[in-house]
Amino acid sequence: MPSRSTPVRESTTIERVAEQAGVSAKTVSRVINSEPGVRAETRERVMAAIERLDYQPNLAARGLAGARSFLIGLFYDKPGDYLSEFQTGAVQRCRESNLHLMVEPLEAANPDLARAVSTLIRQLRLEGVILLPPLSDLPAVHSALEHAGIPAVDIAPRQRRAAAPSVDTDDRAAARQLTLELLGRGHRRIAFMLGRAGHRATEQRYLGFTDAMQAHGLTVDPQLVQSGNFEFADGLECARRILGAAERPSAIFASNDDMAAAAVCAARQIGLALPEQLSITGFDDAPVATMIWPQLTTVRQPVRAIGRIAADLIIQHKPHRRGWPQPVPRPHLDLEVIVRGSIAPAPPGKT
């Protein structure tokens, strides 16, 4: 029984819709793009025709004719859970405006980054680009984009650029609040595990921590501040150093959950009872936060929401009149401290 393969059927063009609706192609185009100046009755007739023929405008043709692309780029360096959540949120927003998201991994360390970026944007004529950290901190990327006149939004950039939109969360405030949870439980000697140098998150979280400490008149023992680069393996080293300190802290504030998980392991290995003998906090509410015991007290980032907003910023972006910088939107999202089992009152005796 030879299978007849069904060939691709011709797709409906704008012309066919125009015919159906008894108008010109241009008018159909107007309706598609929700341009003003189409009589309501006409618009309806056209929409009905579109519906009836199940018409889908051809992106390439629209792009070519209209000098746009309906494409937004999402540039990232490291894959991971964060990325996938983020992009899901961004795509959601894109769909509402009939745009599409093009994901492009890029190596931050690549010396030829600028050219890679430039190639991408010129080939695709991206309408905007979302930069995930650490790409959001690379001048090479920024200048390539600026040179091409393509709007970019920086996600959690270390320092905001003058005329560039960005999306941030108030890591500092959340870190402060998280530290307060520890202080409130009587902890005084608290260690801190830093993230990767140069990341906004690294700085802000540490600042929030010191804010809270200072507010309580406490100083931070430099021996208890170690860098873990946001990674488990490094975190393990770092936790060991911290726990090996002459005077052991009663709590560890890790800059992310992976490192917090490392602290949990390290503590367990030297036989500490958790959370009784050592409180640990993380950051991000990554999957691992609830997959270990005790579950991590941490800070939830609304990652999808951030993705949505990032896409929204690109979409809302109107090219501004030259010389007149438009106000740069900088949404700030609230983070949520989530208290779980990994923290407990400080053991007595340690004051």
Add this chain to the structure above:
Amino acid sequence: MPSRSTPVRESTTIERVAEQAGVSAKTVSRVINSEPGVRAETRERVMAAIERLDYQPNLAARGLAGARSFLIGLFYDKPGDYLSEFQTGAVQRCRESNLHLMVEPLEAANPDLARAVSTLIRQLRLEGVILLPPLSDLPAVHSALEHAGIPAVDIAPRQRRAAAPSVDTDDRAAARQLTLELLGRGHRRIAFMLGRAGHRATEQRYLGFTDAMQAHGLTVDPQLVQSGNFEFADGLECARRILGAAERPSAIFASNDDMAAAAVCAARQIGLALPEQLSITGFDDAPVATMIWPQLTTVRQPVRAIGRIAADLIIQHKPHRRGWPQPVPRPHLDLEVIVRGSIAPAPPGKT
């Protein structure tokens, strides 16, 4: 100091390149598309011109004229680490052929899935689609794609479709091997935590497990087989049921690392010493596998490689003469068992 905004410079067109090289636009086009029938010397001249002008062909125009899109779709349901690794691999392969990857989250449960898919593919004119599970098992998606004549590759589909390419890993063999690791350590009473019903991985991993058990003349106690849906929370329940059994097993084979992590937690909570009193294995080598203690013995999936291959299958795909199904490629990737601290010899006494 008013900032003059740099406007978008005109991009080089194929015409300009043709001029530079002293040939017609069509010849430049030939070079770009590496078509045969261009004298070597001419080709070089053109390439030099392209280089000199830093020319980037316009995707939209190429697409419109050539009736293609240079776009491959990656449809997924659940975001996560797997997705982000996979897409990174797929993009790598795409770049080698100047294609781009369009990621599209799709809800498997959406009753209107077929239309969502159809809209996507007609708007974008995708050249192919990669379906991540569980989408790779949905007839609605398949038929929509087939109807549009768009090649699709199924990733780990439950059952292979006749003329459809797919990428699989030999989960069954790996599960068998992993089980052997347990059996080799003297474990006889082994519990199994199933994944989500309907997933290929769920079936194959269980089959591999029973293969090995049977080969050793062991029967599986139905009480020790529980379903955890691939999720930590469910896994926890499920582990508790298993550990609460009249006769406790000496090992648990979890169908993925999240559930294995749950088993670790559950065991710890009832005071079992790990791995001495209970061996646990996972699957996938997810991030969590090395972020808990003891680290999980598991199976590594070459996720990026799978992504690469999936993209490759789309790219290699040549539309076949109607009626003559071409051989369907079905690469099979090897998995790697990784032995870590979560398994140990069975405690004596239990035989």
Add this chain to the structure above:
DNA sequence: CGGTCGATTGACAGCGTTGACAATTCCACT
């Protein structure tokens, strides 16, 4: 009732590239 002006709509020429096919060039061989 002609005129005016804003609201609608349409005609037409591209957008930058490739497909189909024609033209030219190049060579080997008479």
Add this chain to the structure above:
DNA sequence: AGTGGAATTGTCAACGCTGTCAATCGACCG
């Protein structure tokens, strides 16, 4: 030098849509 055929290159018209600008329509005014 002439010829045939393959190799190479060019011409021209799409591809499906939108920008520009002209045309038409209608309401309203004097």
